[in-house]
Structures are given as structure tokens and as C-alpha cells.
Amino acid sequence: MARLVARALRLGRSALIQTGLPAGAYRQRYRVSYLMPILMWPEPVILVAPTPLLEHLQAVEIPRLQEGLQTKKPIETYSQHEVGRGLMLADPESWLAARLGADAPQHSHIPTIIDGVDDLEVWTRQQLTAALQPADWNDLMQSGPMLADAIREARVLLTRAVFQHPAKPDECYLLETAEQNILKGLFETIEQNPLIPAAWSNFWQRWNTNGRLRWAQIHRSAGSFSLFSAPVQVAEVLAKIWSDVPVVLIGCAVDVEQKAPIFRQMMGLPELTSVKFSPDRQSELIQLYIPNSLPLPNTPEFQGVLMEEIRTLLFMSESVAGLTVLIVGDVPLRARMAAILASEFGSRVQVEKTDVGENGILVTGWEFWREHQGELSAPHLLAIATLPLPSLENPLVTARVAYYKEQRRDWFRLYLLPAALNELQRAIAPVRERQGVVAIFDSRVIHRSYGQQVLAALSPFARIDYLDTTWLTQA
Numbered sequence: 001m002a003r004l005v006a007r008a009l010r011l012g013r014s015a016l017i018q019t020g021l022p023a024g025a026y027r028q029r030y031r032v033s034y035l036m037p038i039l040m041w042p043e044p045v046i047l048v049a050p051t052p053l054l055e056h057l058q059a060v061e062i063p064r065l066q067e068g069l070q071t072k073k074p075i076e077t078y079s080q081h082e083v084g085r086g087l088m089l090a091d092p093e094s095w096l097a098a099r100l101g102a103d104a105p106q107h108s109h110i111p112t113i114i115d116g117v118d119d120l121e122v123w124t125r126q127q128l129t130a131a132l133q134p135a136d137w138n139d140l141m142q143s144g145p146m147l148a149d150a151i152r153e154a155r156v157l158l159t160r161a162v163f164q165h166p167a168k169p170d171e172c173y174l175l176e177t178a179e180q181n182i183l184k185g186l187f188e189t190i191e192q193n194p195l196i197p198a199a200w201s202n203f204w205q206r207w208n209t210n211g212r213l214r215w216a217q218i219h220r221s222a223g224s225f226s227l228f229s230a231p232v233q234v235a236e237v238l239a240k241i242w243s244d245v246p247v248v249l250i251g252c253a254v255d256v257e258q259k260a261p262i263f264r265q266m267m268g269l270p271e272l273t274s275v276k277f278s279p280d281r282q283s284e285l286i287q288l289y290i291p292n293s294l295p296l297p298n299t300p301e302f303q304g305v306l307m308e309e310i311r312t313l314l315f316m317s318e319s320v321a322g323l324t325v326l327i328v329g330d331v332p333l334r335a336r337m338a339a340i341l342a343s344e345f346g347s348r349v350q351v352e353k354t355d356v357g358e359n360g361i362l363v364t365g366w367e368f369w370r371e372h373q374g375e376l377s378a379p380h381l382l383a384i385a386t387l388p389l390p391s392l393e394n395p396l397v398t399a400r401v402a403y404y405k406e407q408r409r410d411w412f413r414l415y416l417l418p419a420a421l422n423e424l425q426r427a428i429a430p431v432r433e434r435q436g437v438v439a440i441f442d443s444r445v446i447h448r449s450y451g452q453q454v455l456a457a458l459s460p461f462a463r464i465d466y467l468d469t470t471w472l473t474q475a
Contacts (some may be wrong), residue, residue: 239268
């Protein structure tokens with residue numbers, strides 16, 4: 001990794017590195033490999049990473065290396081308005097705001113290292129998402145009092161239409177044609193207003209961009225809603241960045257293949273040097289338990305069988321010191337499982353908390369585990385109820401699938417499956433530290449054609465389809 005980063009700095013050649021290690025785990029030492037050439041390089045460099053990681057690097061890793069390497073490279077906070085002289089630390093939001101803004105920053109050609117590119121698509125889409133909050137309606141009426149009645153009428157019509165959607169847990173709904181027409185009519189009414197608030201002009205500008213996601217988030221208790229508009233794909237806007245700056249992109253497992261064709265397509269990346277570090281078979285092999293006879297997740301029998309399997313696992317491994325993590329994507333099932341397990345295992349069971357005891361049982365969803373696994377000890381047992389395939393019940397997922405269908409592209413193998421494999425590899429990475437046990441209760445791994453790709457993403461592993469007490473007690 002150090003050689004690749006040094007090469008990128010010296011020759012201006014971009015590279016993509018898949019480490020196989022979770023980007024948020026501060027205990028991983030691979031970051032020293034890219035920090036060394038950065039600190040030794042005499043020219044400016046930009047390092048993009050999430051704020052908690054930057055704080056850790058600035059407080060711990062960089063001072064150690066500066067002392068050991070006897071370098072005095074200035075450490076600065078990234079600013080698009082000033083040209084830095086040393087290592088400029090940038091959070092994704094600040095860097096993307098500068099690079100995607102109308103005015104290109106002065107230092108657009110400075111080599112850039114991006115750590116955590118597993119989330120690059122999410123960061124970019126968030127940056128490009130325009131929102132209208134409930135308070136923005138009052139600002140709009142105050143900016144054009146003569147149009148207040150028309151604005152108020154549009155708001156009433158839109159509120160009535162949006163609240164006709166049946167309640168559901170996420171309260172997220174794609175805007176239907178009738179709802180979009182109400183907004184279009186409103187914008188045609190107010191677009192001549194020279195004092196239109198920035199939030200509204202920005203929303204309308206983003207609205208008019210082709211291929212966008214448009215949705216509402218309902219706040220039923222408050223009787224209000226928020227509106228959002230975001231791009232379906234980010235490749236086109238990101239491609240403009242890669243064309244004029246050498247970058248090194250570092251992620252955990254962004255693609256099953258070394259050359260990462262799907263990831264590069266989604267991120268608008270050109271051909272570049274790609275390296276994928278494989279886990280060491282001696283020190284990072286996991287024990288993989290996948291029973292053969294489980295019912296499929298969409299059958300009525302699944303939840304009962306899953307509950308018995310997990311109870312058996314927990315009882316068999318009760319004497320083993322260490323954290324147990326149960327990942328359940330389905331929210332109602334997660335709550336039910338936590339309640340049943342708490343009645344048997346008491347306060348050891350915690351739901352999506354980081355203050356879990358040494359022998360705790362953490363019941364969590366995918367998002368919480370992804371964001372907080374670096375704050376917890378490596379689990380000796382990680383049980384996964386179902387594969388993390390994006391749910392078609394989520395309207396935003398449905399809209400993205402519809403976009404792929406319109407393009408006549410394979411939406412499952414280009415979107416749903418890569419997203420699931422990336423999530424899965426990041427989730428099990430901490431288990432490799434102690435060569436622990438990973439249990440997967442989704443029989444689609446065995447009975448579906450894409451199961452081989454799932455197994456390839458989990459490699460290296462030693463697999464059995466029965467419960468082995470020796471595995472559980474030695475993990």
C-alpha cells in the first residue's frame with residue numbers, strides 16, 4: 001500500500017486499494033502504510049476521511065509517525081479557499097462540497113487520498129440531496145406575500161395527498177405523479193420571485209436534473225412532512241473529479257473482483273491500478289456455519305426455526321468469553337428476538353448499544369453495526385439472520401431498481417448483490433481478528449445461483465453445516 005501511495009504521489013497515477021479491513025476500526029494499523037509516504041512527500045496532499053477517523057489520526061497516528069520519521073510536514077484543515085502547504089485533512093462533506101461546487105477550488109490538482117470509499121456513493125448522494133423542511137414553507141410565504149395564498153393552497157393540497165399514504169415504520173414515500181404535479185405548479189407560480197429563498201431555488205434546480213429520486217418523509221405526530229430530491233446515480237458528477245486529480249481510493253471490500261468493474265462504473269472511475277488484499281488464511285480464517293435444512297427467509301416457518309437456532313448457538317457458546325453479535329435486518333423481528341433472548345439471558349442482551357459487557361449479546365441492524373463496530377471488541381460469534389440485500393419495500397431502493405430497468409441493465413447483479421456483498425464483508429471483518437465463528441441462517445446462500453459469489457466474498461473460511469461444540473468453545 002505504501003508503494004502504491006508513493007507511486008501515485010510521484011507519478012500522479014490513481015489507484016484503488018481494497019484492504020479487506022473495516023474502515024471505521026481504529027485498531028487496524030494499515031493506515032500507517034499510507035500516512036508514511038504522505039508525511040515524507042514534500043508537496044501538499046489532501047486526506048479525505050470521516051471526522052472521527054481524522055481526529056484519531058491527528059491525535060494519535062500522525063504525531064507518532066512525525067516523531068519517528070523526523071518530519072515536520074504541516075498538518076492543516078482543508079479549505080477550498082486556501083492553498084495548503086502540507087497535509088490537508090478533509091471530511092467528506094467539505095471536500096465534496098468544494099469539488100462538486102460551481103467554483104473549482106484552487107488546489108484541484110493536488111494528490112488526494114480517500115479512506116473509506118465503501119461509503120463514497122452515500123457521501124456523494126447526501127451532498128447532492130436537496131431538502132425542503134416544514135419551516136421552509138413559511139420562509140417562502142414571507143419572501144413573496146402577494147403569492148401567500150397560492151403557496152398556502154399548494155401546501156394544503158400536498159399535505160392532503162402525502163398523508164393519504166398508509167403509515168409504515170420508515171415513513172418514507174416516493175412522490176407520486178399527482179404530488180409532483182402540485183409542486184411543479186407551485187414552482188411555476190413562484191419562479192419569477194427574485195427573493196425566492198435559497199432552499200427553494202436549490203430544490204427546484206436539483207428537481208430539474210434528470211434521473212432523480214424524489215420522496216417525502218412524513219412526520220405524522222407533527223402533521224408535517226419534508227421533501228427530498230437526489231440523484232439516482234452519482235457516476236457522472238464524480239467522473240469530473242477523477243479527470244483532473246490523482247487519487248488513491250481505499251476501502252474495505254468495494255467489489256468482489258480485484259479490478260472492481262462494478263464499483264468503478266458506479267463511481268465513474270476510469271481504468272486505474274487496482275489492488276485487493278486477501279485475508280491471510282493462517283490468521284484471518286473464519287469458521288462458517290450455514291445449516292442446510294433451514295426454510296427460506298420469506299416463508300412462515302423461518303422466524304421460529306431461526307429463533308431456535310440462535311438460542312442453541314448462544315447456549316453452546318455460553319462458556320466462551322467475548323462479544324456475541326446478532327445482526328437482524330428486519331426491525332419487528334429484531335425487537336421480538338431481543339425480547340425473547342432478554343427473558344433467557346438477562347442484561348447480557350443489549351439492542352444497538354456500544355456499552356455492551358465483555359460477554360454481552362448485541363442485537364443490532366446492519367447500519368448500527370457498520371457505524372459502531374470499531375468501538376466494540378471483536379466478536380467471537382457473529383450470527384446473521386438474512387443477507388443484507390437492499391429491500392424492495394424501501395421506496396428509494398425501488399426507484400433505483402426502476403432506473404436500472406429503464407436502462408435495460410441487470411439491477412440485481414449491478415446493484416442489489418454488490419451492495420449486499422459489500423455490507424457482508426465489512427460486517428464480518430472484525431471476526432477475522434480472532435478467527436471467530438460466523439453463522440448465516442439465510443439458505444439462499446446454498447440454493448440460489450448467486451450463493452457462490454456470497455461464499456467467495458466470505459473467503460477464507462472453514463465451513464460446516466452442523467453445530468460443532470469445538471468451534472464454539474475455541475473461538
